[in-house]
Amino acid sequence: MKGRGEKITMLTAYDYTMARIVDQAGIDIILVGDSASNVIAGHETTLPITLEQMIYHTGCVVRAAERALVVADLPFMSYQVTDTGALKSAGRMMKEAGAHAVKLEGGAVVVPAIRKIVDAGIPVMGHLGLTPQSIYKFGTYKVRATDNREAELLFEDARSLQEAGCFAVVLEKIPASLAAEVTAALDIPTIGIGAGQNCDGQVLVTHDMLGLNQDFSPRFIRRYADLHTVMTEAIRSYGSDVKGGAFPDTSEQYD
Numbered sequence: 001m002k003g004r005g006e007k008i009t010m011l012t013a014y015d016y017t018m019a020r021i022v023d024q025a026g027i028d029i030i031l032v033g034d035s036a037s038n039v040i041a042g043h044e045t046t047l048p049i050t051l052e053q054m055i056y057h058t059g060c061v062v063r064a065a066e067r068a069l070v071v072a073d074l075p076f077m078s079y080q081v082t083d084t085g086a087l088k089s090a091g092r093m094m095k096e097a098g099a100h101a102v103k104l105e106g107g108a109v110v111v112p113a114i115r116k117i118v119d120a121g122i123p124v125m126g127h128l129g130l131t132p133q134s135i136y137k138f139g140t141y142k143v144r145a146t147d148n149r150e151a152e153l154l155f156e157d158a159r160s161l162q163e164a165g166c167f168a169v170v171l172e173k174i175p176a177s178l179a180a181e182v183t184a185a186l187d188i189p190t191i192g193i194g195a196g197q198n199c200d201g202q203v204l205v206t207h208d209m210l211g212l213n214q215d216f217s218p219r220f221i222r223r224y225a226d227l228h229t230v231m232t233e234a235i236r237s238y239g240s241d242v243k244g245g246a247f248p249d250t251s252e253q254y255d
Ligand code: KIV
Pocket: 012, 031, 032, 033, 034, 035, 036, 073, 170, 172, 193, 203, 204, 205
């Protein structure tokens, strides 16, 4: 697709019903993101979600996907301790959940783990820029790589990930000009989130782009629907119909 100049679409899903909609709507890649930790479990960061929980979510998504590639995030501490541990985690994601590929965060430091996973026949997607599993190291969710030193480091990391065998790399919240340069320099596709127009593809958290989440509105999110309002109104109507005796009516009961 990169070679053809065709943009790659990626959206998150964590459950069967949402994954079915995303798959049937023609999205290329479904990401079972560790953002499930925030979106589904209500945690402040992505750190608490466990490998077992990610395997559960990935299995739900895999059962729904008939055409999209399903990429599963390896959660915090499931690949950083040892390279063998990283391979075991990736292997469980493939065997127990049926994922088609895994994603993990970081640059040169995770290259040995990536090599081991790729050598075992498991496709790996990289993730650079704002890597939420390192939030306590960064201290903020601000744009990354705005200074030359960090930008150069990110460039080197992107090349290392490609050399290590990653089939694609997510670039999160970095300047658009840097993302464009990295995209032009790599043979593998870049998938951007808050990284401008020139990436080979784009990813958003589905709950954000559908407007289900009202508390989070950075500038890179475009809201394609206001499902928070739609759902709130529907649920209120149901509540008032039940209280007022309008639901169920005689056509909605059995004789
Ligand atoms: O966990 C996630 O949803 C992600 C995307 C934001 C890229 O990693």
